Amino acid sequence: xxxxxxxxxxxxxxxxxxxxxxxxxxxxxxxxxxxxxxxxxxxxxxxxxxxxxxxxxxxxxxxxxxxxxxxxxxxxxxxxxxxxxxxxxxxxxxxxxxxxxxxxxxxxxxxx
Amino acid sequence: xxxxxxxxxxxxxxxxxxxxxxxxxxxxxxxxxxxxxxxxxxxxxxxxxxxxxxxxxxxxxxxxxxxxxxxxxxxxxxxxxxxxxxxxxxxxxxxxxxxxxxxxxxxxxxxxxxxxxxxx
Numbered sequence: 675x676x677x678x679x680x681x682x683x684x685x686x687x688x689x690x691x692x693x694x695x696x697x698x699x700x701x702x703x704x705x706x707x708x709x710x711x712x713x714x715x716x717x718x719x720x721x722x723x724x725x726x727x728x729x730x731x732x733x734x735x736x737x738x739x740x741x742x743x744x745x746x747x748x749x750x751x752x753x754x755x756x757x758x759x760x761x762x763x764x765x766x767x768x769x770x771x772x773x774x775x776x777x778x779x780x781x782x783x784x785x786x
Numbered sequence: 787x788x789x790x791x792x793x794x795x796x797x798x799x800x801x802x803x804x805x806x807x808x809x810x811x812x813x814x815x816x817x818x819x820x821x822x823x824x825x826x827x828x829x830x831x832x833x834x835x836x837x838x839x840x841x842x843x844x845x846x847x848x849x850x851x852x853x854x855x856x857x858x859x860x861x862x863x864x865x866x867x868x869x870x871x872x873x874x875x876x877x878x879x880x881x882x883x884x885x886x887x888x889x890x891x892x893x894x895x896x897x898x899x900x901x902x903x904x905x906x
Contacts, residue, residue: 676832710892718898719790720833720882725892763833767891772849775823775886779832 696764808883
């Protein structure tokens with residue numbers, strides 16, 4: 675069981691927007707702005723899409739945006755494209771010194 | 787452009803030791819404020835952080851694996867390595883190495899992953 679909770683799957687049609695949630699606790703998402711999101715196409719290296727809750731690395735489309743409210747972080751993808759179909763994982767810093775990095779279980783995005 | 791590449795046996799027998807190496811290119815493993823991490827993904831499951839080594843050589847491990855894991859670095863070869871002892875079928879997974887930026891605590895570069903199967 676993953677430390678962060680994500681929906682197993684979401685779907686949307688091309689051009690639409692979708693949001694993926696990632697719920698943690700006050701020991702991770704709630705108290706720290708170190709939430710990151712990763713896109714993973716099977717067989718390829720995962721790619722960093724969002725870091726520090728809202729920041730996009732250079733080269734990542736501005737169709738990807740991040741936010742946080744309380745213990746829940748969210749990734750929104752606007753103007754869905756076929757190439758966005760992938761697995762998405764959230765991650766957060768955790769104040770648990772024994773486990774400083776926690777991941778979500780992943781969300782499969784299907785573009786209909 | 788930093789690149790990471792995992793290498794090592796794809797098949798390990800139960801009770802034996804899994805050993806993987808991550809070769810870093812496009813940058814020095816000993817410069818900057820980075821953690822060098824290992825992450826794994828069993829089939830049909832999510833990502834699991836295994837542990838990391840800092841540029842200073844200090845390490846942190848997932849408590850669930852701590853008794854069996856060692857991560858080390860060879861700066862002369864620009865590589866870092868994973869050793870996981872006493873493996874079982876539950877350790878079958880795709881293993882990734884990744885660079886973890888200390889200032890943003892995000893994994894900004896990943897290897898493509900290597901499948902390790904534990905089977906006799």
